[in-house]
Amino acid sequence: MKIILLGPPGAGKGTQAKSISNRYSIPHISTGDIFRMNISQNTPLGIEAKEHMDKGHLVPDEVTINMVKDRLAQEDCMGGYLLDGFPRTVFQAESLQNFLTERNEKLDTSLLIEVPMEFILERMIGRRGCQSCGASYHIKFNPTKVEGKCDVCGSDIVQRKDDVEETVRERLDVYERQTQPLIDFYKERNLLSTVDGTEAINEVFESICTILGSKK
Ligand code: ADP
Ligand code: AMP
Numbered sequence: 001m002k003i004i005l006l007g008p009p010g011a012g013k014g015t016q017a018k019s020i021s022n023r024y025s026i027p028h029i030s031t032g033d034i035f036r037m038n039i040s041q042n043t044p045l046g047i048e049a050k051e052h053m054d055k056g057h058l059v060p061d062e063v064t065i066n067m068v069k070d071r072l073a074q075e076d077c078m079g080g081y082l083l084d085g086f087p088r089t090v091f092q093a094e095s096l097q098n099f100l101t102e103r104n105e106k107l108d109t110s111l112l113i114e115v116p117m118e119f120i121l122e123r124m125i126g127r128r129g130c131q132s133c134g135a136s137y138h139i140k141f142n143p144t145k146v147e148g149k150c151d152v153c154g155s156d157i158v159q160r161k162d163d164v165e166e167t168v169r170e171r172l173d174v175y176e177r178q179t180q181p182l183i184d185f186y187k188e189r190n191l192l193s194t195v196d197g198t199e200a201i202n203e204v205f206e207s208i209c210t211i212l213g214s215k216k
Pocket of ligand 1: 015127
């Protein structure tokens, strides 16, 4: 299966992606995670991406698209994949369509996790992540068993630099201007499914599985 997750930052894409990837045995490709890995390794890509990410802006299309094409051409993507955080602009979406057409492939669906803006700020500001294994938490909605320590590996959990309120507001603005138009892009192509992302994490996952079950 080839699936795209859509929705505002903080909608729960990364949280659901981990479960979907396990259930359907497809790689979870998060452009944000790839950028953050490059930042932690101080690569040229990481140095460029950081400049934009710290301000809450998008990394330029050309850089992002080339990175995703390289990733999708890898062996483990042959049986399908789950894209989280890509595409984020209409130009990225068109590039992905062209990439798929050239390879005689098509998307199964894009899955919009719908969460009204009034929920988003609290979700993003409360988000924490493990700096060693990448497990994700929320101080209120999905807390660790021991405060500040990852349940999986015991390492410290941290807040992302771009999850502070000022940057979050900028990211939401960028989402509304640049990414929200993708909802219509996929709707017009009959490739949009929607789930209510305000439910509890496991309930959202059940709704997603019902939708994906009907696509197989
Ligand atoms: P995204 O990848 O879309 O930016 P995340 O999956 O990182 O969003 O989720 C943002 C925050 O909200 C995380 O701290 C996560 O634990 C929490 N979260 C995710 N889904 C839910 C939900 N259904 N209800 C409450 N909190 C949620
Ligand atoms: P995320 O982890 O999906 O919240 O992404 C974190 C940040 O990485 C975003 O705010 C952008 O700066 C950058 N980023 C991730 N995906 C993309 C993309 N498809 N296009 C441009 N920038 C991106």
